[in-house]
Amino acid sequence: xxxxxxxxxxxxxxxxxxxxxxxxxxxxxxxxxxxxxxxxxxxxxxxxxxxxxxxxxxxxxxxxxxxxxxxxxxxxxxxxxxxxxxxxxxxxxxxxxxxxxxxxxxxxxxxxxxxxxxxxxxxxxxxxxxxxxxxxxxxxxxxxxxxxxxxxxxxxxxxxxxxxxxxxxxxxxxxxxxxxxxxxxxxxxxxxxxxxxxxxxxxxxxxxxxxxxxxxxxxxxxxxxxxxxxxxxxxxxxxxxxxxxxxxx
Amino acid sequence: xxxxxxxxxxxxxxxxxxxxxxxxxxxxxxxxxxxxxxxxxxxxxxxxxxxxxxxxxxxxxxxxxxxxxxxxxxxxxxxxxxxxxxxxxxxxxxxxxxxxxxxxxxxxxxxxxxxxxxxxxxxxxxxxxxxxxxxxxxxxxxxxxxxxxxxxxxxxxxxxxxxxxxxxxxxxxxxxxxxxxxxxxxxxxxxxxxxxxxxxxxxxxxxxxxxxxxxxxxxxxxxxxxxxxxxxxxxxxxxxxxxxxxxxxxxxxxxxxxxxxxxxxxxxxxxxxxxxxxxxxxxxxxxxxxxxxxxxxxxxxxxxxxxxxxxxxxxxxxxxxxxxxxxxxxxxxxxxxxxxxxxxxxxxxxxxxxxxxxxxxxxxxxxxxxxxxxxxxxxxxxxxxxxxxxxxxxxxxxxxxxxxxxxxxxxxxxxxxxxxxxxxxxxxxxxxxx
Numbered sequence: 001x002x003x004x005x006x007x008x009x010x011x012x013x014x015x016x017x018x019x020x021x022x023x024x025x026x027x028x029x030x031x032x033x034x035x036x037x038x039x040x041x042x043x044x045x046x047x048x049x050x051x052x053x054x055x056x057x058x059x060x061x062x063x064x065x066x067x068x069x070x071x072x073x074x075x076x077x078x079x080x081x082x083x084x085x086x087x088x089x090x091x092x093x094x095x096x097x098x099x100x101x102x103x104x105x106x107x108x109x110x111x112x113x114x115x116x117x118x119x120x121x122x123x124x125x126x127x128x129x130x131x132x133x134x135x136x137x138x139x140x141x142x143x144x145x146x147x148x149x150x151x152x153x154x155x156x157x158x159x160x161x162x163x164x165x166x167x168x169x170x171x172x173x174x175x176x177x178x179x180x181x182x183x184x185x186x187x188x189x190x191x192x193x194x195x196x197x198x199x200x201x202x203x204x205x206x207x208x209x210x211x212x213x214x215x216x217x218x219x220x221x222x223x224x225x226x227x228x229x230x231x232x233x234x235x236x237x238x239x240x241x242x243x244x245x246x247x248x249x
Numbered sequence: 250x251x252x253x254x255x256x257x258x259x260x261x262x263x264x265x266x267x268x269x270x271x272x273x274x275x276x277x278x279x280x281x282x283x284x285x286x287x288x289x290x291x292x293x294x295x296x297x298x299x300x301x302x303x304x305x306x307x308x309x310x311x312x313x314x315x316x317x318x319x320x321x322x323x324x325x326x327x328x329x330x331x332x333x334x335x336x337x338x339x340x341x342x343x344x345x346x347x348x349x350x351x352x353x354x355x356x357x358x359x360x361x362x363x364x365x366x367x368x369x370x371x372x373x374x375x376x377x378x379x380x381x382x383x384x385x386x387x388x389x390x391x392x393x394x395x396x397x398x399x400x401x402x403x404x405x406x407x408x409x410x411x412x413x414x415x416x417x418x419x420x421x422x423x424x425x426x427x428x429x430x431x432x433x434x435x436x437x438x439x440x441x442x443x444x445x446x447x448x449x450x451x452x453x454x455x456x457x458x459x460x461x462x463x464x465x466x467x468x469x470x471x472x473x474x475x476x477x478x479x480x481x482x483x484x485x486x487x488x489x490x491x492x493x494x495x496x497x498x499x500x501x502x503x504x505x506x507x508x509x510x511x512x513x514x515x516x517x518x519x520x521x522x523x524x525x526x527x528x529x530x531x532x533x534x535x536x537x538x539x540x541x542x543x544x545x546x547x548x549x550x551x552x553x554x555x556x557x558x559x560x561x562x563x564x565x566x567x568x569x570x571x572x573x574x575x576x577x578x579x580x581x582x583x584x585x586x587x588x589x590x591x592x593x594x595x596x597x598x599x600x601x602x603x604x605x606x607x608x609x610x611x612x613x614x615x616x617x618x619x620x621x622x623x624x625x626x627x628x629x630x631x632x633x634x635x636x637x638x639x640x641x642x643x644x645x646x647x648x649x650x651x652x653x654x655x656x657x658x659x660x661x662x663x664x665x666x667x668x669x670x671x672x673x674x675x676x677x678x679x680x681x682x683x
Contacts, residue, residue: 048640076642088637092655098641101651106642141655158641 001026001063001197002166008057009046015056016042018222024166027194031208032201033233034219035241040201041085043219044170047199048082049075063165076102077109079165083155083172090142095154096124098142099161106162127160131187149180156187167191168199173207185210205237220244252305253287256280259311260397269367272399275381279396286390295389298575298607299517299546304461304489309429312344312398320424320455325350328420328453330481332668336418336449339403343424344432344462346401350420357411358446363402363437372406375439379469383495386521386550391491395433395465402435407474409441416666419450421464425487426456436466440474440502447477449669452513454488461489468495470502472526478506479664483676484513486541493519500526507663509673510537510545511680517546524551524558524586535564536660538653538680539572539604546575551593553586562593565660567653568604576608580623584615593623598630598656650681657681 002024009017016039024030034040046053047060049072060067063078070078090098103123104114115123128134131153143151152172159167169188173181188198188211200211208216208230216232217224225244226232236244250258260280268276288305289296320342330336339360340350346362353360363380366372380399384392407413423432440446454460470476482490490513496504510516522531537545551560566574576595597606610623630652638648657677664670 048636050636071645072636072639073642073644076640082640084637084640088631088634090634090637090652090655092658093651098638098651101647102638102641102643105644105647109642162641 003061006058007060009053009055011053016222020224024197026197029198029213031213031216032219033236038219039222040219041170044082044168044201047168048072077106081159081162081164081167083159083169085171085174087143087151087155089144091144093142095138095142103161127157130160130190131156132183133157148175152176152184156184160191166197170201173202181207182210205233208233218244253284269364271377272367276397276399279393283390283393283397289389293389307429309431312432322350330418330451331672333418336416338418340420341434342422343430344434346403355414357413358407361404363404366404379467380437382497383465383467383493391463392493395435395463398433399435405438407440407444407446410443412445416447416449419448420453421462422453423460423462424455425458425460429459431461434464438468440470440476442471443473445475447666449479451481452484452490454485459487463491465493470498470504472500474502476504477665479669480508481673482510482513482516486514488513489515491517495521497523498529501528503530505532508535511676513543515544519548521550525554527555527557529558531560533562534660534663536657537566537574539574540569542571544573548577551580551591553582553589553591555585556587559590564595566597566606568606569600571603574606579611582614582616582619587616587618589619591621595625597627653681
């Protein structure tokens with residue numbers, strides 16, 4: 001589904017990703033862990049197509065296409081989804097209207113007909129239940145004045161609406177209490193199936209208690225320095241990132 | 250012939266027509282003012298960014314020339330605002346009150362010509378008390394020029410303790426189908442104690458020649474009255490407009506003015522809110538969406554003269570192409586006006602390298618126990634927000650439109666007359682290509 005080969009990228013001339021290799025197949029959950037500044041969020045942003053970052057080498061293939069040639073909206077159309085670490089507040093635009101536009105733009109991209117109002121509302125109702133979100137919140141301006149937990153639930157709600165093939169969760173647990181993490185993780189787990197995949201970018205192991213990864217990769221200084229199974233996350237939690245640092249030298 | 254000499258000649262001609270004594274005296278003093286100052290140039294501090302004097306070097310018809318009005322209801326039909334069949338209509342054509350096209354539907358108000366009101370037993374004192382007060386805030390010739398040539402203005406009186414059952418739709422039409430035209434509509438609106446009225450106004454230029462509308466509306470909002478004014482400016486690129494709205498409030502009255510500028514060659518709004526008694530509330534909201542070569546200028550004054558008044562002001566602008574925006578907001582808090590709450594904000598988004606905005610918020614406070622704030626921002630469209638929306642599959646164009654619509658929304662929602670709000674929302678959506 002996603003094949004990253006020797007990906008190099010940076011910002012304002014400073015190289016941050018220094019040759020990433022990663023293969024994700026349908027049905028898998030991958031976690032990328034690493035200390036602050038290791039390049040985790042950069043990787044998520046580069047995959048989603050953020051223009052601030054410059055790709056200087058390597059390739060990314062997604063669903064058989066060269067991902068790096070696609071605009072952010074085309075990537076979404078192909079089935080890529082990024083749950084933002086800091087979801088943006090947009091005054092004057094309700095989540096409902098935002099999602100109506102997004103769902104239909106993606107359907108248009110895929111050559112499907114637009115959803116009529118009734119089908120759209122039915123779909124919304126189903127997905128709202130997944131992340132314990134209510135109608136009132138969806139009528140409010142997108143993310144404006146939302147708590148940290150509400151913002152992240154709203155991200156997962158959007159993920160549910162757009163049914164991506166690959167969801168990248170960027171620090172989805174940051175700033176959440178344990179109840180909020182559980183709600184968000186439950187939402188993600190209910191959306192998992194054999195056709196889609198999740199890439200979980202996180203600093204702490206705790207989210208991985210709820211979204212259990214098949215593979216864990218440790219990112220350090222722009223490279224994946226160690227890969228393993230979920231036990232690796234526990235080992236990291238126990239020994240701290242210093243253990244990786246000594247290993248990487 | 251220079252402008253002052255030209256208008257002096259016209260002013261002399263005007264003397265041949267009989268007029269009410271009070272109107273004559275304010276006309277005379279206004280003309281004396283005009284002949285000293287003339288049309289302001291960009292050297293005038295209040296007109297630094299807005300050049301209007303060019304128009305007067307061209308050939309044009311002055312509205313006093315055009316006595317017969319050839320405009321029909323069919324001519325007006327394409328420009329009618331939705332809901333007009335259920336509204337009171339006041340139509341100005343080339344600055345003259347057109348009775349045939351106007352229509353009073355509500356029993357709670359009366360619409361007369363200014364001349365009639367000035368000779369009316371009940372209304373003469375109101376005319377005497379309120380006509381011409383906008384001049385206190387505008388010593389620049391333009392306001393004086395309108396006052397000097399008052400002829401067929403309109404007087405509206407909303408009866409005491411009555412709520413107008415229908416809004417008033419005010420159309421300012423200039424007929425530029427046969428040459429350039431300079432028109433000066435004039436209104437005096439009196440909202441009596443505890444009365445309530447909504448006014449929706451728009452500007453329409455017919456034809457391809459140039460139009461210049463120099464409009465003055467003066468409003469007196471009495472104790473406990475509520476006055477809403479929605480100014481919709483969506484005129485042709487060959488139009489120029491100077492629109493002066495002067496609202497004088499007395500105790501516990503509420504005045505809401507929403508100005509939406511969408512199209513037009515040059516737009517200059519002067520809006521004054523004078524809070525002359527305790528516990529007045531004024532809300533001033535504005536939205537301007539400029540593109541191509543349009544020029545949109547909003548000058549506002551909020552004058553707090555007495556204690557315990559509240560004013561909220563928010564103006565938002567989006568400028569694209571070669572458009573220019575100007576915002577100049579003054580808040581005065583007089584020495585008497587303790588416990589004033591006055592808020593002002595101006596926010597702008599520039600979409601192109603050639604678009605510009607000049608913004609100048611000003612506070613002058615002479616009282617010590619007040620809460621006041623002012624501020625302005627000029628920025629680009631939020632890149633983070635754009636990327637966020639695009640990452641959800643929304644094209645850059647659609648995302649831009651949605652963001653701008655969201656930006657405009659908190660102004661549009663201040664339009665409380667639902668039919669008008671929906672109409673304006675559609676105009677804004679069309680303009681943003683939503």
